Amino acid sequence: MDNFKRLLRYLRPYRFRVAFAVMLMFVVTLSAIPMPLMQKQVIDVAIPKKDRDMLWLIFWGVIGLYLVRGLVSYTLNYLIGWLGQRVIFDLRFQSYRHLQRLSLAYYDGRQPGKIMARLTNDIDVIQYALTQGFVNFITDVATVFMVIGWLLYLEWRLALLALAILPLYVVNYKLLLSRIREVSVELQERRDKMIATLTEKVSAIAVVKAFVREKHETDYFMETVARNFELGMVQTKLNRFLGATSQFIRMLGTGGLLWYGGSLVMGQNLKPGELLAFYGYLNYLYDPAVRLVDFNVQVQWALAAVDRVFETLDTRPEIIDAPDAVHLPTVRGEVEFRNVTFGYDAEQPVIHDVSFRVNPGEIIAIVGPSGAGKTTIVNLLARFYDANEGQVLVDGHDVRKVRLETMRRHIGMVAQETILFSVSLRENIRYGKKSARDEQIIAAAQSADLHDFIMSLPDQYDTKIGEDGIKLSGGQKQRMAIARALLADPRILILDDATSALDSHTEANVQAALADLMKGRTSFVIAHRLSTIMNADRIIVMNEGRITDFGTHTELVNRPGVYHDLYQEQFKTVGDLSEEERVRLLSAAA
Template sequence: MENFKRLIQYLRPYRVRVGLSVLLMFVVTLSAIPMPLFQKQVLDVAIPNRDSALLWRIFFGVIGLSALRGVVSFTLNYLISWLGQRVVFDLRFQSYRHLQRLSLAYYDGRQPGKIMARLTGDIDVIQYALTQGFVYLITDLATLVIIIGWLFYIEWRLAVIALITLPLYVVNYKLLLGRIRPVSVELREKWEQMLAGLTEKIGAIAVVKAFAREGFEESEFIKAERERFVIGMTQTRLNRILGASSQLIRMLGTATLLWYGGGLVGMKEMTAGKLLAFYSYLAYLYDPAVRVVDFNVQLQWASAAIERVFETLDTRPEIIDAPDAAYLPTVKGAIHFDHVSFGYDPANPVLHDIDFKVNPGEIIAIVGPSGAGKSTLVNLLARFYDVSKGRIFVDGHDVRKVRLETMRRHIGLVSQETILFSVSLRENIRYGRKDASEADVVAAAKAADLHEFILSLPDGYDTKIGEDGIKLSGGQKQRMAIARALLANPRILILDDATSALDSHTESHIQAALAELMKGRTNFVIAHRLSTILNADRILVMQDGRIIDQGTHTELSARPGLYQDLYNEQFKTVQDLTDEEKARLLEAVS
């Protein structure tokens, strides 16, 4: 219930519309009362007395009341739908905004599909409950209160008989509620797992096909869907048992009322018209009661969805600005890792006592075997994670005491996995600097050796990437990433294996664009190909989360150690090198 209370808080800014909706609900409820009275008048007065004038008055009364009820119901449903849509709009926006602010650690342990399920499917369930469930629930509860009072006014003995069955509804509800809720939660979790699996497998469809695993994935999907089907049918069975037992209770009450009421009519203690009117009012008693019970289905779905959405909203970002965080309008690029240690799990550190300084404009290369901690080290500089021990300084400022936004605006990243969005080429290049002019975009594209290629496309810079647009090669994607970084004009640049996925010929062309990008910046270059870092000012050699050696290429290749082993392994035959690599190698070692 606490989460439902929090959900209702989203309605507070719209108190006027909520108040109007409540008023209209009571109008709809009250408008139901005259209809059975019209039936009573026809049967007890108009027909025995052959009163045609009364029949006409009843005729126009029914039409007028129906028209009023229709207009009010339309307005009410429109208002409720607006409120539901607005609450969902606010909830989805706040959820998305919160997801943008959560630290990378939140995403490390979660599949994208599960996150999407909460942002889309769960909130859709909440929307349905608000727009389709609560309007009937509130209206039905108001109807029950008013109709019960009116039934006692008409004939208290029949009202007692009618109400005897209502406690059975409550008992019936309570007995089955404890079984329905956990099934609903489990079914929702299975749905989330299905969406997460689909997102993952469709995103990796090339791998599935490459290993001829289509049949395996089909069988796994069928297995998961079969489990979901069984749970879904369990929920359906319980809900239908609840509905059927509620209907049975209703029929028992109706039969008892007609039997006893018929006896009262036979004894002349009430008229047939009053009995008919009372019977008609039963629909306004039992139907709302049945719907209140059936609302449990939506309530359980919505309760599970609300709980999961608020679980996300209640997750606190690990990386946040300090209260006194400084604003950095400019950065020179001096970096100091001051005895830094870090572990994604604090009990298992992956970096140990990292200590080095970088002068503005230096090119620092980082090499080592996979798992040595190279990418983790630069991720700490961008403050995707916070250090466990030690400090990182940028121009003398501890990065934990600098506003995140201003810090990251001075850092550019070009990685092996180039991420582009399904928008135009222009929008992708401009992503890091939305206020860039057209001339700036073109200049960045030219520097990345992309301009001529873009002009050769039918829509030029307006050409879209993705489902409805072009598909870029690996080299073209890297050039796009370089153009994006150039336009953002960061003072600190991180190249994380930016060319490792490219062939040697493509890499040689990309290197020219990278050289342009690296000018005048502090650069961190992570590379497995040593040919890409021969001209670095300093090379850090990492192993098992530690810097075990550092120096220039000439110094490191001349003394025994890990770097020399890597160097000998990669350059044991000159035939393996391109002409450009040979030239750079000869220049570096001469």
């Protein structure tokens, strides 16, 4: 319920509209009163007196009443629709903005589909409760109270009879409530799971097909939706049962009224028209009463959704600016790790007591077996995660004490997995720097050995990627990512296996261009190929989360250790290298 109050707070900026809407609701409610009275007038006054003028008056009265009512409820629904959409807009916008702020650790622990479900499904459920549900709730509560008062005034004995059955509604509802809630919550969870499965499996369709798992995946999905079907049916049954029993209770009331009211008319204690009017008001009593019960069911749904949406909004980003964070307009590019220990799960460190210092402009290669912690090192430098112990320093500033945004602007990264967006090639490269001019984009593409390829496409730089555009090869994607990072013109460049998908010829081209660009920038190059590694000034050798060696190629190759072995291994395959590389390699070895 606290969360529901919090949701209502989203209406606060629009309180005048809300107030106006509530006023209109009362007009709609009040407009319920005249109709049965007019019926009564026809039966009790106009017909006995044969008063045709009065019939005409009532005719125009009914038309007028419905015109006004129609107009008011149109305005009301428009207003409420607007309010609902607006709150949803705010909520979605806020959630998305918050998701952008949350740290990688948040995403590590969640399926993307489940995160999406918050912003789509859940918010839709809330919208329904907030708009239609909310209007119904207010008008119904108002109507019920107004009609009760009015009935008591008209004929209190009949009114008490009509009211006597209302508690039955409540009891009936309470009996079913907990089951209804349980089912709603489970159903929503199932839906989330379904979306999560869909997003994951649809984007991995190639893997599914490669391993001929289509049938298995279909069966698995079938299981999920079969359970949804079951639950959906349980929910339908519960709702219908609630509906049917409510109808039955209502009929008890109606039957009782006809019987007792009829006998009052026979005893001349009530006029026929009054009985008719009474009967008319009964709809205004029971319909809202049933709807209120139903509204409660919707609220159960909405509350579960509200809880989940706020859960996301309440997750605090782990990586945030310290209050005293400094702004670093420029950096030289000195990087130091001081006794850094880190684990994605703090209990299980994957980086142990790592220390090293890199001078501005140095090119550093990081080598080591898979899982050694190379990517983790650069993740810490980019401050995707914070160290558990020790410090990461740039130009002597602890990265935790530097404003995140300015810090990251100095770092350009080509990540191990290349991600491009479904926009044009130009826009994909421009992602590195929004203000880049076309010449700069072309220059970046040239450095990444992409320009000729792009120019050979019919739409050149305007060629779209994805859905209705081209699909790029792994190596082309990597070069796109390199161009993007280069465009950002960072002081610190991180290339995480950035050339792994390139053939040796293309790699040599890219390397040559990169070598130029790396000049004057501190660069971290994670690579497995010796030819790439040898371009570095110094090499960090990692194993099992520790730095086992650090030095120049010549130093390392002459010491026994991981690097020496790696060198020996690749040296054997030197026959596969290009002429140029072979010369370089042999001269370095000499």
